[in-house]
Amino acid sequence: MKQFKEIEEKAHAKHVPIMKEEGIEFLSSFIMNHPEIMKILEAGTAVGYSALTMASIRENITIDTLEINEEMISIAKKNIKEREMDDRIFVHQIDAMLYQSAQYYDLFFIDAAKSQYYKYLEHFLPMSYVGSYFVFDNMNFHGIVDDPELSHNRSTLQMTRKLKRFREKILKDERFEHEFHPEIGDGILVLKRIK
Numbered sequence: 728m729k730q731f732k733e734i735e736e737k738a739h740a741k742h743v744p745i746m747k748e749e750g751i752e753f754l755s756s757f758i759m760n761h762p763e764i765m766k767i768l769e770a771g772t773a774v775g776y777s778a779l780t781m782a783s784i785r786e787n788i789t790i791d792t793l794e795i796n797e798e799m800i801s802i803a804k805k806n807i808k809e810r811e812m813d814d815r816i817f818v819h820q821i822d823a824m825l826y827q828s829a830q831y832y833d834l835f836f837i838d839a840a841k842s843q844y845y846k847y848l849e850h851f852l853p854m855s856y857v858g859s860y861f862v863f864d865n866m867n868f869h870g871i872v873d874d875p876e877l878s879h880n881r882s883t884l885q886m887t888r889k890l891k892r893f894r895e896k897i898l899k900d901e902r903f904e905h906e907f908h909p910e911i912g913d914g915i916l917v918l919k920r921i922k
């Protein structure tokens with residue numbers, strides 16, 4: 728996203744994982760095409776790149792974004808304040824699994840610990856309604872989910888096995904309509920709650 732090029736470049740320089748360009752473009756057009764999306768919950772703020780991009784789509788969008796890493800939180804808050812978006816993007820220092828809210832969200836963007844995707848979904852479900860969307864990034868995890876030979880790192884392989892199980896299980900889950908885009912960015916899954 729050209730708009731936040733500087734944040735994107737700094738994130739790359741510091742090896743902070745942020746959404747790939749194709750993924751963020753998909754997410755942006757998804758939000759643009761769904762004007763009913765106004766309240767967003769994001770799990771995994773990092774430096775605030777995806778939150779800023781989503782909030783820039785329309786002025787009626789507010790975002791609660793959850794992050795556990797203190798260094799990320801201070802960078803994200805600075806980036807958000809500098810762009811005068813701190814009245815619409817609220818950074819919460821909390822483990823996503825502990826976040827509670829009496830609010831209902833129109834869209835959940837899940838981009839925190841990949842091995843916890845199923846748990847996040849179940850945890851956030853009471854904050855959704857029939858019609859809410861859930862978007863998950865990194866469903867392919869650099870191709871390793873489908874081709875474990877690409878990694879020799881034990882914890883990566885453990886995580887990608889979990890991602891694979893999540894993918895298989897969720898695509899059969901009748902509580903949701905599914906849209907899986909393995910070819911976009913690092914693999915994007917969109918669920919719409921229908922029950």
Ligand SMILES: C[S@@+](CC[C@H](N)C(=O)[O-])C[C@H]1O[C@@H](n2cnc3c(N)ncnc32)[C@H](O)[C@@H]1O
Nearest residue numbers: 745746771773776777794795796822823839840
């Ligand atoms: C891939 S990055 C998020 C990128 C960001 N959404 C973007 O595209 O600009 C994932 C972030 O999730 C955070 N994270 C990991 N586990 C978490 C948890 N349990 N709760 C909240 N944040 C978590 C990490 O510290 C990391 O900053």
